[in-house]
Amino acid sequence: MKLDFHRLKLRPRESEEFYLQTQGDDKLLAGLGGKFISPLEIEIVVENTGTIFSGRGKLKTELQLPCSRCLRDFSFPLEIDFDLALVEESHNGQYSPDEGFIFFRGEEADIRSAVEEAIFMALPLSPLCRADCKGLCPICGQDLNHTACSCEEQDIDPRWEKLKQLDSERR
Numbered sequence: 001m002k003l004d005f006h007r008l009k010l011r012p013r014e015s016e017e018f019y020l021q022t023q024g025d026d027k028l029l030a031g032l033g034g035k036f037i038s039p040l041e042i043e044i045v046v047e048n049t050g051t052i053f054s055g056r057g058k059l060k061t062e063l064q065l066p067c068s069r070c071l072r073d074f075s076f077p078l079e080i081d082f083d084l085a086l087v088e089e090s091h092n093g094q095y096s097p098d099e100g101f102i103f104f105r106g107e108e109a110d111i112r113s114a115v116e117e118a119i120f121m122a123l124p125l126s127p128l129c130r131a132d133c134k135g136l137c138p139i140c141g142q143d144l145n146h147t148a149c150s151c152e153e154q155d156i157d158p159r160w161e162k163l164k165q166l167d168s169e170r171r
């Protein structure tokens with residue numbers, strides 16, 4: 001995921017538009033059990049401000065994620081705006097990566113870390129196939145979005161009852 005600053009470096013105070021298309025790394029979604037089902041499409045306008053190359057980016061892709069309630073895979077379109085600040089490595093005394101600066105050497109800047117962070121921040125903690133997903137029946141395991149099961153609500157696992165008892169005795 002590299003930007004070629006060859007032309008931009010010669011023109012301070014000017015900006016250049018970049019367009020990248022690449023495959024997302026499924027490892028980024030491993031915690032959720034998801035994967036990328038469309039390429040990453042990235043559009044960035046970078047301005048050469050003198051020392052800092054300041055960028056505004058737009059990222060588009062589509063993920064497949066398992067619903068945290070019914071466990072079915074569903075498609076999750078992702079569209080994110082993100083900012084970038086790139087600095088040549090020779091200035092690394094003045095700027096810190098902790099402040100979000102990305103260092104580059106020569107004429108190519110790798111923006112992978114910034115792109116992956118933007119995706120990571122946009123991931124839902126508990127993905128839902130739809131806001132009102134009814135999930136699975138805790139007793140028979142049927143998908144309640146498609147079938148109404150006849151399990152009784154009050155049919156509580158006796159082991160949980162025992163635990164609840166112990167818990168209240170302890171207080």
Ligand SMILES: [Zn+2]
Binds near residue numbers: 128134
């Ligand atoms: Zn669901």
Ligand SMILES: [Zn+2]
Binds near residue numbers: 138139140141150
């Ligand atoms: Zn049931």
